[in-house]
Amino acid sequence: MARHLLIKAENIVHSYGEQTVLDFDRFYLYEGEKVGLVGMNGAGKSTLLKILAGELEPTKGTVSSNCIPFFFEQFGSDSEYFETDYAEAGKMGVADHIWQENVSGGEDTRIRLAQLFSSPHAVAFLDEPTSNLDYNGVEMLKKRLNEIETLVVISHDRSVLNEICDRIVEISFGKLQNYSGNYDEYVVQKEEQRKTQQAEYENYQAEKKRLQSVYVEKKAKAKTVDKKPKNMSASEVKVRAFIGNRKPEDKARGIERSATNVLKRLEHMEVKEKPKEELTVRPDFRLTNPPRNPIVIRGEHISFAYDDHVIFDDADFMIKNGSKVALLGGNGAGKTTLLELINNREKVYVVPGAKIGYAKQNMSQIDLDRTVLENVRRVSIQSESLSRIVLARLLLSERDMNKKASELSGGERMKLSFAMLFVSNVNLLILDEPTNYLDIPSVEALEKMLIEYEGTLVFTSHDKVFVDRIATERMYIGDGKIKQE
DSSP states (O other): OOOOEEEEEHHHHHHETTTEEEEEEEEEEETTTTEEEOSSSSSSHHHHHHHHSSSOOOOOEEEESOOOEEEEEEEEESOOGGGGGGGHHHTOOOOTTTSSOOHHHHHHHHHHHHHHHHHHTTEEEEEEEETTTTTTHHHHHHHHTTOOOEEEESOOOOOHHHOOEEEEEETTTTTEEEEEEHHHHHHHHHHHHHHHHHHHHHHHHHHHHHHHHHHHHHHHHHHHHOOOOOOOOHHHHHHHHHHHHHHHHHHHHHHHHHHHHHHHHTSSSSOOOOOOOOOOOOGGGGOOOOOOOOOOEEEEHHHETTTTTEEEEEEEEEEETOOOOEEEETTTTHHHHHHHHHHHHHHSSTTOOEEEEEEEETTTTTTTTTTTHHHHHHHHOOOOHHHHHHHHHTTOOOHHHTTTGSSSSSSHHHHHHHHHHSSSSSOOOHHHHHTTTTTHHHHHHHHHHHOOOOOOOEESSOHHHHHHHHHHHEEETTTTEEOOO
């Protein structure tokens, strides 16, 4: 049975000034599809989503729609909360907040999602719907999104793309590439493409080398044939040519023509590019003079409150040297508070040899008037070449390295702040929601760096995949206590 075509976008071009962000032939959305859009920051994901939802007119091309679109914008909208269906708001846990004038970021996200679920026949176009949601909120969202028949979603949360999507569309240099399946299946297909590209490159190089060798041999042979053999008179050469019915110069010209044909084959070979090799060099952690204590952080009988709001009540915990600890809990449970207490060594014992590096959301450690490289040099105890490799591994290009920090996007500044920590004398990392502002390729690049990290790491994150890949231990915060797994 043929599926119903809901969205047809053809010959789409969209530009901002002189910069073209999208230039593709077609995008079709069929009833029942759940599509995830992926790509680097600035690739055009949000622009494409707005065009498909009818929120933005493309510079060129046509979009025909046969559905009721619901557009969920990452940074809020002008919709009125009181228009939200009360029952749906209740399911999202925010029924008591739809009449409030001021709500938190997480509450705003839940209310606007409740508006989506109030329109069951709508096709959903979602731009980062997990923004500001805690772990429980993300799990609830995934369950509700499975109830929607057709949707297109942008999300840096890979668990959403894995559990919801049946097609992934990658946006790169304005073009669209389709992959069947969820995000993990997309990654497998990308790896197969890389392997194929590597094999094609190696075959290309081998054939190129063979033809170059043949060409050199034929050129050398042509010169040898053209020459009069040693100890042979001119008359003897003529007799040999007569008997052979071919003059030496004719033979030489024939070999030259053959060499020329080989050269033409070389020139007309389809060039196969070498896949980019991943940089693997990492900082020399010994330079940070790390502590050798088996326990580096300890908290005993911790009590802490904001006015009448109790966060910790006689709580205990300890963190082992070299462990990677994820702090888990709902919004307001006290995760960031505990990070602050550790950073300030307040009510918590931290061994003297621990040098703490805290990646804060405000990225206050960055000097906006300096370039990326100047910021890194300012704190680095590693070599210049290694500092550059760390920046490159975090997907900051050579061009980015010479930019002023003030010219960087939010995601690029986050990556710079991580690079500054990795090359500094820090040996205890504290990260508060480190995947915020990052696209998926950048999140995966950060994961690789953190998995290799030899020091102690304490972090918060609502990204389940990130936690699963990084954490060696988990601590759960709630009801004033800290429970260790």
